[in-house]
Amino acid sequence: MTRYRSFVALGDSFTEGLNDPGADGRFRGWADRVAERLAVLEPGFRYANLAVRGKLIDQIVADQVPEAVGMRPDLISFCAGGNDLLRPGSDPDRMAKKVAAAVRDLRATGADVLMFTGVDPRDTPIMRRARGKFATYYLHLRSIADLCGCRMVDMWSMQGLRDWRAWSDDRLHMNEDGHRMVAARVLDVLGVPGDEDWRKVWPPRERVNLSAKSREDAQWLREHFGPWIGRRLRGTSSGDDVMAKRPELTVFDEQAGDPRQL
Known part of the structure; x- marks a missing residue:
């Protein structure tokens, strides 16, 4: 099992943790949950989360990637593109080229890099019309992960995330159950033992x-x-007016759920 001493999370609302409220009033999310587990296994473990809701690939690459490169952690998660894909005229081929350049910069630090496919949008009335565009982009991401030696978290195959009980009322952001499943999948990909199984089977629902x-x-x-x-x-x-919730790479207190600055 790989022991990680530091982790920096990059991205948008998915990585920021919407809508998984934490005890401290901030959003928790899958990345915080993964950090909590890694902190248990490694004394002095450090964590930063630079993700901000609504950000596009260009913004994440310009603002967050250089910060992560400068921090030089052992592990970096990079998830971007969901907000771009929702915009008319977005081009998955051009998006993938930007991601590839950013991932190469992140890998050049020596860090392990986590990448993500998105969830299959076939059950979402509006987004399923662009399912081919989503699939093309996610296939590009898999290719980039293979070429750059990254770890891929395949959410397309997570059947538990196709149930609306894993999502909040806005149908765009996961709730606590969804984030717990993603955290379990990330730990599985990292080869880190966890307490939960990402292969969630929901009980039958009543007729709608x-x-x-x-x-x-x-x-x-x-x-x-x-x-x-x-x-x-x-x-x-x-x-637009939101700052990263954990902008510094700090020692993580797994019991309090808060980092302590070095």
């Missing part, structure tokens, strides 16, 4: 009332999708 389902869809359009479209039209992002 079509009238209630229509009301839920209308509420989602009004409360979540509508505001998201509005931000796109205004050229704003949910992360």
Whole structure:
């Protein structure tokens, strides 16, 4: 088993931890959960999370990648592209070229690099129309991981994430259950023993009332999708005024869930 002494997480809302609330009022998420486990195994373990919701590939590459390179941790997670793919006219081939250059820079530090495919969007009414574009991008990421010697976390194959019980009301961000599953998958990919299995099997659901389902869809359009479209039209992002929750590589206190600066 590889022993990691430091971990830096890069990305957007997925890595920031939306919508998995922690006891301290900040979002927790899969990356914090992985850090907690690694801290148990390695005294003095250090952790930084530079991810900010709403960020695009260009922003992550320009702002977060150089920070991670300078920190020179043992382990770096890099997940980007979800927000780009949701925008009209996005090109998965061009996106992949940007990711490849960033990953090469991260690997040049000697760190192990974690990469991620996204979840299969076939069960999402709007995003499933662009399923081919998503699949093309994720295949590029697998190729980059193979060529650069990265560890790949394949969420496309995680059937438990296809159940809406793993997602929050906005249908874009995982809830606590979803983040727990991803954390378990990451630990499995790293070869680190954990307490949970990512192969979650949900109990059968009651038959859905079509009238209630229509009301839920209308509420989602009004409360979540509508505001998201509005931000796109205004050229704003949910992360415009948000700072990284753990911007420094600090010693992680696994009991308190907070880092302590060196």
